[in-house]
Amino acid sequence: MDKEGIKVDPIPDLKKLHNASLLYTIPSFHNPTGTLMTAQRRNELLNICRKAQLPLVEDDVYRELWLDEKPPKPLKAFDKNGLVLYLGGLSKSLSPGLRIGWVVGPEPAIGHLADIKMQTDYGSSSLSQYAAAEWFSSGLYQKHLVDIRNKLRIRRDFTLKTLNKHFSDLATWEKPSGGFYIWLCLLPSVSLRKLFELALEEGLLLNPGNVYDHQADQYLRISYSYASLSDLEDGLFRLSMLIRKLI
Ligand SMILES: Cc1ncc(COP(=O)(O)O)c(C=O)c1O
Numbered sequence: 005m006d007k008e009g010i011k012v013d014p015i016p017d018l019k020k021l022h023n024a025s026l027l028y029t030i031p032s033f034h035n036p037t038g039t040l041m042t043a044q045r046r047n048e049l050l051n052i053c054r055k056a057q058l059p060l061v062e063d064d065v066y067r068e069l070w071l072d073e074k075p076p077k078p079l080k081a082f083d084k085n086g087l088v089l090y091l092g093g094l095s096k097s098l099s100p101g102l103r104i105g106w107v108v109g110p111e112p113a114i115g116h117l118a119d120i121k122m123q124t125d126y127g128s129s130s131l132s133q134y135a136a137a138e139w140f141s142s143g144l145y146q147k148h149l150v151d152i153r154n155k156l157r158i159r160r161d162f163t164l165k166t167l168n169k170h171f172s173d174l175a176t177w178e179k180p181s182g183g184f185y186i187w188l189c190l191l192p193s194v195s196l197r198k199l200f201e202l203a204l205e206e207g208l209l210l211n212p213g214n215v216y217d218h219q220a221d222q223y224l225r226i227s228y229s230y231a232s233l234s235d236l237e238d239g240l241f242r243l244s245m246l247i248r249k250l251i
Contacts, residue, residue, distance in 0.1 A: 005034070007178070009041030012052045019056050027058050032075040033066035033183025036216045036225035040181050043076035050079050054087060065093045065105070068149050070182040071157045086110035094136060096184070097152060098145070102132045156184075156229065159236070163228040166237050170244035177226075184229035187213075190222045192251040202246050208239055 005011060010029055018024065029049070031041035041049070053060050062079045080090035086109070093105030107117060121127060139145040163186060164179060171177075175188045196212045203210050213223025228236060 005037060005039060007039065009034070009039055009045045010049060012045070012048045015049075015052050015058065016056045019058050024058065026061060027053060028061045028063065029079075030063045030066070031079060032064055033069060033180060033185075035066070035183070036185050036211070036213070036223075037187040038178065038180030038183055038185045039187075040075055046076055046079050047082070050082055050087070054085060058087075060088045061091065062088050063091045065091065065096045066183040067092065068097045069153065069156060069184070071153060071160060072181045075182065080108060086113075089113060097149060098136075098139065102136060103128055104132050104136045159228040159233070160186075162233050163226065163236055163240070166240045167226075170241050174244060174247055184227045186226040186228065188224045188226050190224065190247065192247065193222065194247060194250045196221050196224075199246060199250060202250070203243065206242060206246070208242060208246075210243070 009031060015027065019027075029041075031046060031049075033040055049060075060079060064078055067075060067078070078090060080088045088109070090108040091105060092108075094102050095105065107114065109117075139148070160180065164177075167175070167177060167186070167188070171188070174192065175190050177186050177188050180186055196214060200210050200212055211225040211227070213220030213225065216225070226240075231239065
């Protein structure tokens with residue numbers, strides 16, 4: 005990936021190399037990097053996958069959590085050939101406990117997926133589905149989204165301010181325009197394993213980059229969605245001190 009999202013040029017060769025049958029992508033506020041794929045890159049990605057006859061799974065669970073402006077339209081909006089399976093859900097925007105998500109795709113694919121779902125979990129809770137339907141039809145969900153964006157924006161801005169205060173000589177990062185995550189690139193070369201263990205002894209649980217990509221061993225995923233502002237400030241300050249100790 006680069007700052008505009010997934011890089012498209014290597015896709016045809018990678019498809020051949022791995023005999024790949026599917027491309028999975030999170031175009032809006034990617035987990036863990038926070039990257040928002042540009043409209044142009046979305047277009048290029050769809051074109052290259054169409055040419056390579058490579059179906060896509062578009063995981064768009066962070067779409068509604070935009071903080072500055074609405075993200076570009078989903079890839080699915082331009083999919084004329086039934087190449088894209090589109091995923092959305094309520095786990096990130098409302099409640100993971102509801103276990104409600106959805107998939108948009110060609111009917112035969114949906115038929116197969118419904119079959120598999122039936123065999124793995126007997127289907128989603130009716131009660132959860134009724135609750136979700138009520139949120140959507142009453143307008144409550146739209147109101148909730150406005151509220152959640154306002155709260156998330158405060159958290160994002162506070163976290164960026166805290167990073168500026170304690171990490172300006174230790175790391176680089178981009179300002180995410182939505183979602184939950186800041187992908188922190190550590191400047192000094194420290195062992196992530198040592199840092200992880202040291203932090204754990206202090207009661208700090210880190211999300212090291214190599215959980216997501218074995219090459220990302222100078223990265224940490226910072227999530228500003230859950231901890232209180234005071235815990236964010238305290239945790240980030242203590243993390244910066246641990247890094248200083250290691251170098
Ligand atoms: C991109 C993405 N898709 C799906 C999920 C999982 O969501 P759920 O709780 O609905 O299984 C996550 C959770 O972290 C995620 O980041």
